[in-house]
Amino acid sequence: MSVDLGFETIGNATCTVFDGGKSILTTDPWIVGNPYFGSWTHKYEIPVKQKQNIFNAEYFWISHGHPDHLDIESLKLIKESKILIPDHYGNRIFNELTSLGYKVTSVLSGVWIQLSNNIRIKSFADWNQDGLLLIEISGKNILINVNDGSLRGIKHNLKN
Secondary structure, rough: OOOOOOEEEEEOEEEEEEEEEEEEEOOOOOOOOOOOOOOOOOOOOOOHHHHHHHHHHHHHHOOOOOOOOOHHHHOOOOOOOEEEOOOOOOHHHHHHHOOOOOOEEEEEOEEEEEEOOOOEEEEEOOOOOOOEEEEEEEOEEEEOOOOOOOOEEOOOOOOO
16 A cells, blocks of 8 residues: 555554655654564564555654664664654764664754655654654644653743
8 A cells, every 4th residue: 555645554653654655754663573572562464565665764753762662673674764853852862873873863842844845743852751743744634643752841942
């Protein structure tokens, strides 16, 4: 299945967003591996086409450092991709991924970032090193990706 403009979800926290039939953004791509020392597994096998859509994304957004959101086995499969992360206090995830050779951008909280003609995002880092993501599709629809975060204590840039 290929979506022209829209999104599809799979698994724990993975969402792929499309524009013009192309995968633009995938969130928290836990696709392979068994995090938490093998105690977590996928309930169902991810269909081949959805895996292709996930891994063909231009951008990957990682909300926080829990292994079911930032899975090292899955990250190895997107080594050459553009990774976006919330501007967490201390930049630990940014620093570690950058030192491993990943192309990482820390997204300033509360600022819209245009990813394609019809897709833009706004990230918010929270007090607990998690991140909330707003995904706007075609200026009409907004997805709210809360992850393990809280709607309280969000870091916000008051300039925008």
